[in-house]
Amino acid sequence: MTTSLSETGSVVEIRDALLSDIPALINLENNSFTGDKLSRRQFRWMLKQGHCSLIIALVTEGDVQMAAGYILTLFHRGTSLARIYSVAVDPAFRGQKVGQTLLQAAEQAAIDHECMALRLEVRPDNPAAISLYERNGYRQFGYYEDYYEDHAKALRFQKRIRKPPQGLKLDVPYYQQTLPFTCGPASLLMAMKALSPELEMSRLLELQIWREATSIFMTTGHGGCGPRGLALSAWQRGFAVELWINRDGPLFIHGVRKGAKKEVLELVHQSFSDQLAKTDVQLHTVDITQEAVSEAIERGGVPLILISSWGFSRQKSPHWVVITAIDEHYIYLHDPEVDEEDSKTLLDTQHVPVPRRAFSRMSRFGKDNLRTAVILFKRGVDR
Known part of the structure; x- marks a missing residue:
């Protein structure tokens, strides 16, 4: 008082x-x-x-x-x-x-x-x-x-009311997802555009990437895109890719109950894994750390990170975002979802500052504590 x-x-x-x-x-x-x-x-x-x-x-x-x-x-x-x-x-x-x-x-x-x-x-x-x-x-x-x-x-x-980013920054154009289940493709569009300004971010391309990278099933509704599918979509479009994922096997499988759906997820996982084995995508089978994110940005990379949307909307669902800056105290991100029910606007979802300790909690998902990232680079650049 x-x-x-x-x-x-x-x-x-x-x-x-x-x-x-x-x-x-x-x-x-x-x-x-x-x-x-x-x-x-x-x-x-x-x-x-x-x-x-x-x-x-x-x-x-x-x-x-x-x-x-x-x-x-x-x-x-x-x-x-x-x-x-x-x-x-x-x-x-x-x-x-x-x-x-x-x-x-x-x-x-x-x-x-x-x-x-x-x-x-x-x-x-x-x-x-x-x-x-x-x-x-x-x-x-x-x-x-x-x-x-x-x-x-x-x-x-x-x-x-606090200082702006004092560390690494990326020039990442913003794209708003047009469907509830296309956060992955929308985030990938932003990352690709940051590295290839000539690329046209469009709904047609957003949907095409979703068709390529979807995991078929999620806990509810349409399937979302997993890290392997997004990594393949980026690689096929001419980008060098680093894939960080701390667990093996099909992801999100605990979110479906029927055996037939689990079988489909396993088949999709195997297909993505087989395709990745034929590429030069660099696979890291460990946790993606904030230090690794900083190092990737220093090397010219644009990171996509999977987070739990619980921290934003109190809904326990996986959600892709793009990192745009990182400094001593905050990680900044583009969130492709504009949640009007939470009084958010288009500008409230760009360069969103998240305290680093909060981001550490946010960037793991599910009972398995999944941590994963897809980091894009220009192909041919020494990493």
Whole structure:
């Protein structure tokens, strides 16, 4: 809990909001906005289940305490990105640095959550808010058309509250997967494009790679792509490939129950293994370490890493991402999936900073602690 003094001498108390504050929060919404309002149900969900910080400002004048504003910050699971989702200051208290105090409290909450950057959206016709953000070091980096309820555009701002990547960096174009089961092909497209700028990333190629590399069956739905299939697809397109995988045999087989499906997975595994034996793909049958990832990037490689999506979406499924940078504290990645249900946007999935210790947990999958990576290089380059 922190307190400060406004210019009028009134005491401004800043604290985490409680369920008992919901009526005051609703009143702030109604006094501050004409559209795009948060509902009572949404506030309740945020306070009980949301991965967020909801801070309220209370002003005391004499014996009366009134809600002057609030700020809601969302934290993306498994990453070091935070997003200021909503800020409201009651018109009666504007000009008394309530917004400034709330913004500083949100930044401290983000620092406490080990976040690297804060992002937000603001209307172009809200110069007071834009001025506040710019005075506090936020810089515009994009916009969305037709974002608000009245079809107004949203300006996107960001502030780094920790230093940007200080280590190895890769120039990796972004591609969003177009189907729930094509994270592998989408990640492979990004890696290939980074090494061959002339390559056209298209949905047709995404689907073609999926057809080549799919493991046929997964725990639910369509089959996803395993490391052997992706390595073959990259090699067949002219790239040198290193394949890291710490276990033998067909992968994801524990996720299917029927014997016929297990048999298919075994056949597919054997086919991929036989094809790989006829290539010069370098196979490493040990854990892929963060040190090995750094060394590969230094040698010109672009790594695809299989992670557990539990850290992002609380769903236990394998998920491919592309590493774009690595430094002393963070690993940065392109996530091909834009999860709108988790309030993510296209820009929230690019160069996502993940603390290295969190990435260590994230980059193993299943009961077998599978760790695997497919690392692409330009063919003919001395590795």
